[in-house]
Amino acid sequence: MLLVRGSKMEDRGVRDLPSLLNKGDVLVFNDTRVIPAQLEGVRPPRDGEHGEGAKIGATLHKRIDLRRWQAFIRNGKRLREGDMVEFPAGVTAIAENRHDDGSWSLSFGGDEPVEVLLERAGQMPLPPYIAGKRGTDEQDRSDYQTMFAERDGAVAAPTASLHFTPELIARLDEAGIGRETLTLHVGAGTFLPVKADDTDDHAMHAEWGRIEPDVAERLNAVRAAGGRVIAVGTTVLRLLESAAGENDLIRPFAGDTSIFITPGYRFRAVDGLMTNFHLPKSTLFMLVSALMGLDTMQAVYAHAIEQEYRFYSYGDSSLLLPAA
Structure with missing residues (x-):
């Protein structure tokens, strides 16, 4: 020190x-x-699109209310308002609107608290210089x-x-x-x-x-x-x-x-x-x-x-x- x-x-x-x-x-x-606020998911293909859809990364950074969080989005150019994003363990969210700073409001489906959903589907949001040395998820x-x-x-x-x-x-x-x-x-x-x-x-x-x-x-x-x-x-x-x-x-x-x-x-x-x-x-x-x-x-x-x-x-x- x-x-x-x-x-x-x-x-x-x-x-x-x-x-x-x-x-x-x-x-x-x-x-x-x-909280394990980092999520990796997929935006399913829209009508007329082929393939598996778009890979979407989300890092939640501020709670809006019980079901909505503001999130920084990786590959956000592939999102439109109203798109659903599917995350692991059956967790889904709707991309509601894009903010001026490029982040999005995500509204999570279901009745369980979002924190419970994150425990199932999320990873710890480690800084990039640590994430490359990521251990087991439980250790992190x-x-x-x-x-x-x-x-x-x-x-x-x-x-x-x-x-x-x-x-x-x-x-x-x-x-x-x-x-x-x-x-x-x-x-x-x-x-x-x-x-x-x-x-x-x-x-x-x-x-x-x-x-x-x-x-x-x-x-x-x-x-x-x-x-x-x-x-x-x-x-x-x-x-x-x-x-x-x-x-x-x-x-x-x-x-x-x-x-x-x-x-x-x-x-x-x-x-x-x-x-x-x-x-x-x-x-x-x-x-x-x-x-x-x-x-x-x-x-x-x-x-x-x-x-x-x-x-x-x-x-x-x-x-x-x-x-x-």
Whole structure:
């Protein structure tokens, strides 16, 4: 783990966290659970077409309601509104309409909850650089979850929490470092590159999150007592900032957020961030640059590359503590 305090860097390990944080600080984790949201199916041939139809890949990324999900579609040019797509295990969906970003609304057939259908027909939506090394499906369903995963709904793991073990949590408890959980169902849109020349023109995909009233109350009490709120992962940071009022108090929250944090943003709810290393030109690199400064983060990434830190979902971590 690369520790960054202000602009100073130290090569440390995640196991050092109990000595790097202060008694009274609190770590905030995301308790979302990744669902098998990746589906491979076929659009049957239309009247007059020959062959087996068109192969369609779907990655669900946001629930619309009980039977409908928004999905990124591979081979979407072969779909029309009203087409049925047949997936394994008798699961079917109707392509309802195409959105401006190229994704589709899919309406699933039957009466069973969509999550039950996905358990039968879906695969874990591993990032491409992991999918090439895919293990057994059961192994992936276990490995691509954090120890805090409880609430179904994410299509990507909040990977900063993958570094934690029961043993580390026990040591953090002994050191007087608190922990809280919230829920943000991570969508695939979070990881899309920014293609617009002006960041104001980049549209973030909305994600659903919840912060319970008692959690918000305790987090505010921590800061009032002089402790720090450390977000474990950018998903946690984005939800906490979405819930913060102008008075810098964290409010209870339940709903969608599409917050896009770029340099110049004034942070109101967090005092630090634990996160993995992200792709350049991504919204997540912009977020950490907003927290620490662009020059600092460019130096941090140059150091990480030189020292051969591992990047991305199963990579190494950083602890970012901005100057007071």
